[in-house]
Amino acid sequence: MLQNVSFTPSRRSLEFGIYRDGDNNLDAVQESTLAQALRTSAADSRVEFTVEDTTRLRSDGVLRRAPDEPTEGLRTYRYTIADGDVAGVRSGKADTMSDEPTLASFVTRTLDNAEASGAKQTWVDLVDHGGGDGGGLQTGDGSCMSMPDIAKAIADGVALHAKEHPEDAGRNVDGVVANQCLMDTMGFADALSHAGVRYLAASPETMLAPGVPSDVAHAIASHANDPRAMAKGVVDDVMHAKYAAAAFDVLDLDPAKVRLAEASIKRLNDDVSTEAGTRGVRGIVREDARAIDGMVRFPEAPKDMPWHADRPAIAFYDTLASDGRLDARLRGDASAAADAVRGLVLAHSERDDFEPFGGADYSDAAGPTVHLPTSRGQIDPWAAAGVSETDNAFYRRVDEGAMTRVLA
Numbered sequence: 001m002l003q004n005v006s007f008t009p010s011r012r013s014l015e016f017g018i019y020r021d022g023d024n025n026l027d028a029v030q031e032s033t034l035a036q037a038l039r040t041s042a043a044d045s046r047v048e049f050t051v052e053d054t055t056r057l058r059s060d061g062v063l064r065r066a067p068d069e070p071t072e073g074l075r076t077y078r079y080t081i082a083d084g085d086v087a088g089v090r091s092g093k094a095d096t097m098s099d100e101p102t103l104a105s106f107v108t109r110t111l112d113n114a115e116a117s118g119a120k121q122t123w124v125d126l127v128d129h130g131g132g133d134g135g136g137l138q139t140g141d142g143s144c145m146s147m148p149d150i151a152k153a154i155a156d157g158v159a160l161h162a163k164e165h166p167e168d169a170g171r172n173v174d175g176v177v178a179n180q181c182l183m184d185t186m187g188f189a190d191a192l193s194h195a196g197v198r199y200l201a202a203s204p205e206t207m208l209a210p211g212v213p214s215d216v217a218h219a220i221a222s223h224a225n226d227p228r229a230m231a232k233g234v235v236d237d238v239m240h241a242k243y244a245a246a247a248f249d250v251l252d253l254d255p256a257k258v259r260l261a262e263a264s265i266k267r268l269n270d271d272v273s274t275e276a277g278t279r280g281v282r283g284i285v286r287e288d289a290r291a292i293d294g295m296v297r298f299p300e301a302p303k304d305m306p307w308h309a310d311r312p313a314i315a316f317y318d319t320l321a322s323d324g325r326l327d328a329r330l331r332g333d334a335s336a337a338a339d340a341v342r343g344l345v346l347a348h349s350e351r352d353d354f355e356p357f358g359g360a361d362y363s364d365a366a367g368p369t370v371h372l373p374t375s376r377g378q379i380d381p382w383a384a385a386g387v388s389e390t391d392n393a394f395y396r397r398v399d400e401g402a403m404t405r406v407l408a
Helices: 033-043 100-115 149-163 187-195 216-222 227-240 254-277 281-288 315-321 328-342 393-397 398-406
Strands: 014-021 049-055 075-082 085-093 121-127 175-179 199-202 247-252 309-311 347-350 368-371
Touching: 014 033, 014 149, 033 049, 033 075, 033 216, 049 100, 049 121, 049 187, 049 216, 100 121, 100 149, 100 309, 121 187, 121 398, 149 187, 175 254, 187 254, 187 368, 187 393, 199 227, 216 227, 227 247, 227 347, 254 315, 254 328, 254 393, 281 315, 281 398, 309 315, 315 328, 315 368, 368 398, 393 398
Parallel strands: 014 049, 014 121, 121 175, 175 199
Antiparallel strands: 049 075, 075 085, 199 247, 247 347, 309 368
């Protein structure tokens, strides 16, 4: 009688980079993403993980402290996880994970490993606090690495891999998992698309750590040729994790789709701005925007948090499109913007009663958010701390300032 035999293929399906910045209060709880990666690799030999982990922990369920290793303070660990084993461990003084060159170097190393393993796809998982269009990968002073810098780091890492390995110059970062709060935004999607990334998996709302489980790598590896099945698998994994997210999306960042969304949103913004002084348009658009709750809907959220102004884009544009008080041109613009943004969404899920956030309703949180402040106080309230949601190419490219001047 033949026994079942498992074997490791010589070429893997997915190189999944985990870039974990544990220099803050999330260190212990987000460690579980690494233990999840170890279990996932043991169950699915198609996946290899490239890890860069900055942490204070000395026994994280994956690595054990070396006898000569310091027992206190932050250190950065680099290694791979495959087939249930850890290999190539190197450790040293803590990197500044929110510096663009550090992230770019990690992207390059992940792509190098992808080439060596023959992986068909390369994804990067960014694990830390997030701040939407204000950035992510929290910096040492409590602000954020800017969204443009994150995208630039990814593009720079891809370019360096291509320069050092011209035989593999076509390899790119296929997808980004934002295991961070609030990163499902049109601005971040736009920046990543222009950096050559094809998919973004993220939440429009704050997440409960540890957030995205590392076993999403299995869903990605299982559906390399079926983006919609891949996206559904990723969303299902996240939403089935207890209280991980109130809403979650996988977006298709195809450049043509993103350009269509940019053009449609710009047309709406410009036409609303042009008509703002006629037929009560300003008041109508303000009323429609204020009817849609922004993010950070949990009861304890401070009033000065920037993300109260981050509203689900599709919900806002659909509301304008269905408002009979607006003329046909504005309703048509809004409908086109809603359709264009909806075209980016490969899979999504939302909860209409999220218990940890006081039963807040997220049934309208399908798709990315857009920065829509409805008062002067909501325009970049944390700019002095280095968190700006308006200092990015998308905001300028689509004339979002014109819409802001109407709403606020």
